[in-house]
Amino acid sequence: MFNYIYTGIAGLMVVFATSCTGDLDTDPRVEQTIDNILDEDPDAYKGMLAKIYSAFILTGQETSGQTDVVAPDAGASSYIRNYWNFQELTTDEALNRWGDGGLDALNRLNWTAGNNFVRILYDRIYLEVAMANNFLRETQGIEDEEIQDFRNEARFLRALAYWHAIDMFGNVPFVTENDPVGNFEPPRYTREALFNYVENELLEIIPLMKDPGTNEYARADRVAAWMLISKLYLNAEVYIGEPRYSEALTYLDNIVRESGYSLEPDYQNLFLADNDNSREIILPLASDGLRSQSYGGTTYIIHAGISNSTMNPSDFGVNGGWEGNRTTSAFVDLFGNLETNGDRRALFHTEGHIKENTDYTAFNNGYAIAKFKNITASGDMGSDTSGEFVDTDFPLFRLADAYLMYAEAVVRGGTGGDLSTALDLVNQLRERAYGDTSGNIGSAALTLDFILDERGRELYWEGHRRTDLIRFGKFTGNTYLWPWKGATLGGSAVESFRTLLPIPLTDLGVNSNLVQNPGY
Secondary structure, X not given: OOOHHHHHOOOOOOEOOOOOOOOOOOOOEOOOOHHHHHHHOOOHHHHHHHHHHHOOOXXXXXXXXXXXXXXXXXXXXXXXXXXXXXXXXXXXXXEEOOOHHHHHHHHHOOOOOOOHHHHHHHHHHHHHHHHHXXXXXXXXXXXXXXXXXXXXXXXXXXXXXXXXXXXXOOOEEOOOOOOOOOOOOOOEEOHXXXXXXXXXXXXXHHHHOOOOOOOOOOOOOHHHHHHHHHHHHHOHHHHOOOOOHXXXXXXHHHHHHHOOOOOOOOHXXXXXXXXXXXXXXXXXXXXXXXXXXXXXXXXHHHHHOOOOOOOOHHXXXXXXXXXXXXXXXXHHHHHOOOOOOOOOOOOEEOOOOEXXXXXXOOXXXXXXXXXXXXXXXOXXXXXXXXOOOOOOOEEEEEHHHHHHHHHHHHHOOOOOOOHHHHHHHHHHHHHHHHOOHHHOOOHHHOOHHHHHHHHHHHHOOOOOHHHHHHHOOOOOEOOOOOOOHHHOOOOOOEOHHHHOOOOOHHHHOOOOOOOOOOOO
């Protein structure tokens, strides 16, 4: 539903220039000077912060057809849409039928440094960094308590974008509010250097963030910062070659015991048009079908997962299906026999579809996913009665993920947690999934392989799978195969360098400090 902070955007008509030409920290272009706007309307500071939040899900400043980054299709330029594509289409959880503009390469895991979607994701990440940097410059020295809260959130959002850069690209340009604006070539930071920076930023701002549950809806509080640093530590062995599971458990234990968040009783309700009512979602990317329209975010996820011939779009609260994304047979197999399994998270549409993915250009080759809907828990359609844009918020961080992260960190040998708590947390998710204790497991079954599969069953299509498969050593190579991995129907080995995306050619050509990632 509508993110309250987004209301500040309209009052501040600021359009931030992109970083795709190599200028990673350009000044915003404004009709007046920013100083004039801020002098006339102090609330504009909140509008500036709102722009940083909204840029994770919206495509531009004004309408669904306008984009802040250079892209042939405005709708396809959304930050979370591109992040989702790389986290899902490159894995067993999703296949895209369209294949246009470079999407085929995601299905096949054979993209190049010239891939359009690689560039758009990179540009989006650095647009977020540029906007956060600009906000921090403009608010430097202001002692007002609310502005200080805004600054802490801007630093959090910059850390979030930089975490995506660490995870996706590894060795990247680095720029902060203290660097020159304009004609400036940012230095290249190694993955380890950027990891250390993000870690230190989060350690500084965690005690400064608002207490759990005290911030406006869809704004980050201390729990969101706990989640982000936990994710940084959980993946540290991939990022810097050093296990940091004990450090992850420090903050995951805080989330489990002190966050005030709680599991949503009905799993499906987490992905409906009124999921803003849930106390499980720690940090949503908020959508509103009337006031924050774009063809990214959950509008994309819902429409692109629906067929007009085998499904009824009105059952999903939208006016039509785009027949783009569905899942693979390998992912369906994680649930076993769908008729007897009893796991209510298996939200597949099978009628008119075959399980196999023989032809990934045919939408009915693969089961459709019926997880996200623009329908409320009471069955009402979202606020946009045309059915074009949705109200369903994207759950970037939620409590169930923290439960599974806690269990994984314990099983991997982290200290500061315990096996009995880990088992209880996993079984709480299983009891919700099965409606009783019939799906519960014992401690002997709580293995890393089980946890990876359970993360798939619990978190599919929420933008986690690529990072998870890499952490478990199953993204590249031939240890785990799924349809069209490596560009073959049965799946084939993929080169290890594919765990990182290439630095886009557009930035390599304008920043002499950059070095292409190996393999590209």
